[in-house]
Amino acid sequence: MSTLYDCSLPEDRQDGLAAAAGAVRSGRLVVIPTDTVYGIGCDAFDGGAVRALLEAKNRGPDMPVGVLVGSWSAIDGLVLSVPDQARKLVEAFWPGDLSLVLPHAPSLAWDLGDTRGTVMLRMPLHPVAIELLREVGPMAVSSANRSGHPPASTAEEAREQLGESVAVYLDGGPSGDPVPSSIVDLTGNEPVLLREGAVSRQAVEEALGVAVASPA
Numbered sequence: 001m002s003t004l005y006d007c008s009l010p011e012d013r014q015d016g017l018a019a020a021a022g023a024v025r026s027g028r029l030v031v032i033p034t035d036t037v038y039g040i041g042c043d044a045f046d047g048g049a050v051r052a053l054l055e056a057k058n059r060g061p062d063m064p065v066g067v068l069v070g071s072w073s074a075i076d077g078l079v080l081s082v083p084d085q086a087r088k089l090v091e092a093f094w095p096g097d098l099s100l101v102l103p104h105a106p107s108l109a110w111d112l113g114d115t116r117g118t119v120m121l122r123m124p125l126h127p128v129a130i131e132l133l134r135e136v137g138p139m140a141v142s143s144a145n146r147s148g149h150p151p152a153s154t155a156e157e158a159r160e161q162l163g164e165s166v167a168v169y170l171d172g173g174p175s176g177d178p179v180p181s182s183i184v185d186l187t188g189n190e191p192v193l194l195r196e197g198a199v200s201r202q203a204v205e206e207a208l209g210v211a212v213a214s215p216a
Helices: 010-025 048-058 072-077 084-093 125-138 155-165 201-208
Strands: 003-006 030-032 039-043 066-068 099-102 118-122 139-143 168-171 183-184 192-194
Touching: 003 010, 003 155, 010 039, 010 125, 010 168, 030 125, 039 048, 048 155, 072 084, 072 139, 084 099, 084 168, 084 201, 125 139, 125 192, 155 168
Parallel strands: 003 168, 030 168, 066 118, 099 183
Antiparallel strands: 030 039, 039 139, 066 139, 099 118, 183 192
């Protein structure tokens, strides 16, 4: 049976974070607040948990899951290399609403879907999410909704859609405006803005000092 914890209450927050950490470590799913919308997440290195996440969303591996991290340094062990452009964007926008696509480290044993050797990384600007990520490490996270339905902006909305497929719901209050993160692809010779969301193209270009391309 799933449990919802009100993280505005100190005791509930402590109990909820402990329960969520235990759930992640045991291969179960949790719902967490982020700075965009609520996310459904699991241990990024547990292939069975990631498959359960996709099944809960009624989504296939053709739409791979991104990874949230709890610190700047966490990306160093997850990608093949961290180019200067990635460092600039991390320093400018993390924690925050910018996702980076990079070649993942080939030694990593994970299955996030059809990623073609890449991983999408972000450090969210939300204290509950950050605390959990620092406790359990990188998490595979997608928006907390069934495929084709609106992303959840509250824990209750997430629970209405995902029900008992999730072990622990952490209620961090209503999310902000449901604006997705911007996504910058750094896998090629030049940066590509795959999606302009909360961070504008102009802000990305100012941080990099170069123009960014649009998807082909």
